[in-house]
Amino acid sequence: MEVNTMIYVIGIGPGSINHMTYEARTCIQKCDVIVGYKTYTELIRELTIDKMVVENGMRREVERCQKAIDLAMTGKTVGVISSGDAGVYGMAGLILEMITTLDCPRDSRLRVEIIPGVTASSAAAAIVGAPLMHDYCHISLSDLLTPIDLIEKRIRMATRGEFVMCFYNPRSIGRKDHLSQAFKWISEETGIDLVVAHIKDAYRESQNHAFYTLKTMNFEEVTMTSIVLVGNPQTKIYDEFMITPRGYHV
Ligand SMILES: C[S@@+](CC[C@H](N)C(=O)[O-])C[C@H]1O[C@@H](n2cnc3c(N)ncnc32)[C@H](O)[C@@H]1O
Secondary structure (H helix, E strand, O other): OOOOOEEEEEEOEOOOHHHOOHHHHHHHHHOOEEEEEHHHHHHOHHHOOOOEEEEEOOOOHHHHHHHHHHHHHOOOOEEEEEOEOOOOOOOHHHHHHHHHOOOOOHHHOOEEEEEOOOOHHHHHHHHHEEOOOOOEEEEEOOOOOOOHHHHHHHHHHHHHOOOEEEEEOOOEOOEOOHHHHHHHHHHHHOOOOOEEEEEEOOOOOOOEEEEEEOOOOOHHHOOOOEEEEEOOOOOEEEOOEEEOOOOOOO
């Protein structure tokens, strides 16, 4: 059986429709059904008025992807949405893992296309200036799928390597102390009081940001929809901007 139906895995960007790519909007228009986490389907409600929307809650990613696959098998064009970029802690990997392990011949598989989006680190960086001008890394502080020992190792190694660090999933009700613990590990690896930016709800109505250092950080402000950027030893705050110099002579 040749299957011609399509699953688009669409990164919708950080939140506002204006920061979604043109391609993401076009793909949403092409879909019969949009599947996503409820907070994200709400962010793009104005684009899905004429569509079937299948939404569910947090931590139900496998169920969500299975539903998308089942709907695509019935011949519908399905869009699975992720905030930011679908390939950065999003749904792209899970959809591909599930589809490539389906027990069916390769040429009868569902077709999948990943539509890139603006990830939270790029969005947050633009709000505060240019902190990602040199080598940087993404570290998620969620230990639901990654052991905390491995998270610690990555933080310590990234600090020693002088990477700018972008912390995703920095703090939630169940993980109140992970960010402060991360800052302790960083401080153990460097003698420098590194510059920090906290950006909450980038490109959403409630957006705000503030600058700190490792020592002055206000952890209580950080939420599940925050991203925290820790500079490298050269990163500075100039006027209202966080800048990591690339090394040009100015
Ligand atoms: C499961 S990850 C999804 C990341 C997403 N795929 C991306 O590329 O941005 C969720 C985390 O992304 C970060 N995040 C996503 N959107 C954000 C926004 N608009 N402002 C700040 N942080 C955001 C937060 O750290 C949040 O806990």
